Amino acid sequence: MSSTMEDVARECGVSLMTVSRVISGRGSVSAATRDKVMRSVKRLDFQINTVASNLARSRSGFIGIGIPFKGLIGSAYFGELMDGVQAALASTEWEIALFDIRARTFEDGGRLQALYRTRKVDGLLVVAPNAHEEFLATFSTLRMPLVVIGKQVDTKGVCSVFCDDHRGITMLCEHLHGLGHRRIAFVGGPLFFSVAQTRERAFTDFCQRKRLPKSGTPVWRGDYSLKSGKEAGLALLQAADAPTAIIAANDMMAYGLIEAARKLGLDIPGDVSIGGFDDLPTAADRVPSLTTVHQPVREMAERGTTLLLEALDSGVAPKGTETMDVSLVVRESTARPR
Amino acid sequence: MSSTMEDVARECGVSLMTVSRVISGRGSVSAATRDKVMRSVKRLDFQINTVASNLARSRSGFIGIGIPFKGLIGSAYFGELMDGVQAALASTEWEIALFDIRARTFEDGGRLQALYRTRKVDGLLVVAPNAHEEFLATFSTLRMPLVVIGKQVDTKGVCSVFCDDHRGITMLCEHLHGLGHRRIAFVGGPLFFSVAQTRERAFTDFCQRKRLPKSGTPVWRGDYSLKSGKEAGLALLQAADAPTAIIAANDMMAYGLIEAARKLGLDIPGDVSIGGFDDLPTAADRVPSLTTVHQPVREMAERGTTLLLEALDSGVAPKGTETMDVSLVVRESTARPR
C-alpha cells in the first residue's frame, strides 16, 4: 500500500541508508543524491513510519500528560496549561498523549511508571494541583523522566515547576486586611488535593499572625467547583456575624460565592468583598470583575515541558525546582467594608 | 536494562513465541506453561514494549483527537467530550493522542492525513463545532479512519455523530415566542465555524416563518467567548427598541449577555430573557440559572469513538451519520416580557 524507504531506495538506485539520512536530516548526503532521493520520495508519495523509526531509536516519541482528576480537562486551567505545553513542543517532533492517572494510593505509582516501562511515553508531565498529596510523595521512587507542574514536591530528586501559592494567598489576605476587613472567611479545596493544603495554610498563618479570632475567620471546604463555592457562600453569608470578605482557593469557587451573594440580594463589594485565585480568562469580564491572584499557568507548563525535553535530550534525569511569581490583580470585587 | 520476551523465554526454557502468547492472551497455551512463564515475568519484572508490539502489528495504538481551535481545550465542552471518549476507550488498549490541527484551508487536509500515513495514529476523531466549514468538506478525499463529532458533514462517505442544532435553536425560539416575545435578538458565532451557520440559520428561518421583522430581530456575531457575549449584550441592550429576549449560540456567550445586563442594571428575566446553547455544568447553578438547549456531548463523543473503534477492528471505513436528541431546559433566565 504505502511505500517504504526500501521502495524509495530501489526507485532511485541508492541504498536504504542514504534514504534514511535524507529523510531524517541526520548525517551528510551530497546535494545531488539528496535531490534524486527527494524526487523519488515525491513520486512514490513516501511518508515515514514513525512507529518503526521510534522502535529503532528506542523511544516512543510521545510526551505524556498525566491527569489526576476528571474535572481538570474541562477547566480553563487545563487549557492554559496545554497552551504552554504546545508552545514548548511546537518546533519539536514530540507528540502529546493524554493519560487519566486517577490515583490515590502509594501503589498507583507503579501504574504511572508502567506508561514509561511499556514505552507508551518517553517522559511524563504530571498536573499536580489536583493530585493527591501522598501520590506525589511516591514519585522519587519512580525512576522515569517526570516533571511535576503546579506544586512543589518536597521529596528529593523530583523535578517541579510551580508558583508560590502561599505568597499569593498572603497577598490577598493583606489586601483585604489593608482595606479594613477583620472578619474574613476562606473557602478551600479538599485537603487531599496537593495545593489545597498550601493555600489554606497561608490563610490560617495570616490570621494567626494578625491575631484574628478563629470564630471570625471560618474555613469552609469545597471541591473547586462553582457549585461548591455557591453552597459555601449561602452558608457563610447567612450565618450570624457573617464575614465582610471571603477568599476562595480558586476562581471557580469565587464565582460560586458571587452567585450566592446575588441569590441573597447582597451587593459586591458593597456588602461583601470576594477574592479568588487563578485569574481565569473570564475573571476580568465578569460583573463585578474579580480580584484574584494571577498564577502563570502557561509559563509554568512551558518551562516544565522544556525541562523535560532537555532531560530527554541529554539522558540526564530532569531536576531542580523552580518557582514562578504570582501577582495580585485588584479588580471590582473587593473594597472597604462599610 | 529492562527485560524482553527473549529474556523471559530463556529464563523459563520456552520459546519466545510462547511468551508472546501468554502476554498478549492471543493463541492458546497450557495452564502449566502459562504459570511457568508468568513466574518468570514476575521475577524479571517484564513489561512489554508497546512500540515493538505495534510495529509488528502494523498499527500505532493511538486514537488521535483533532483540535481545530485553540480555545477548545480549556472549555467545559471539551471536558465532556473527552469524558465520552475515555468511556469508550476504557476497556480497550487504545491510547489518546492530542493534535492541534488548526486548519483553515483545503490543503490542510493533507497535514491531517499525514498523521495517519506516518502511523502516528490509527484513526482520528475530529471535533467539528470549532472547525472551519471548508476544511470539513475535504474529508471525503482523505482515505483514513475518521469520525467527525458535533457536526453533520454532508460530503458523502464521511462518518459523523452530531445533534440537531437547528431543532435546538428552533425549540428555544418557540419557547420565547410562546412566552410572548416578539423582539428577539440572536448572538451567533463566526460563520466559518461549522455549527455557527446552522444555529444562525435556524434563528433566521424561525423569524421568517413567524414573519418577525428583521429590524426587531437583529443578528450579532461573537466568537463563543464570554467577552464577546458581553460586548453583544452591551450593544443590543442599549439600542433603541432593545430586544426583550436574546438567544446566544452557546452558553458562554449567554453568560456574557447576563454580565452585560448586570452591568446595565437590568433584571433577568424581568427586563430581558436570555437563552443559551450547550447546557454547561455551571448553567444550573448560576443566578439566574440559564435556560438553554442541552446537547449530549458526552454521548456523541462516546458513540463516535465506538464507531471509530468498530471500524478499526473490522478494517471497514467508519460510515453513517447519527443524530442525537437535543432538549430544551427551561430555567430562570426566561419569562414573559413585561
Added chain:
DNA sequence: CTGAAAGCGCTTACAG
C-alpha cells in the same frame, strides 16, 4: 559521502 550488516522487540504465518 555512501553502503552492508545487525538490531530495535515484538507478531504473523506456517509447521508439527
Added chain:
DNA sequence: CTGAAAGCGCTTACAG
C-alpha cells in the same frame, strides 16, 4: 499446545 523462520520499517554502528 508449541516452536523456528521471516518480517514489521526503520536506525545504529562500523567500514570504506
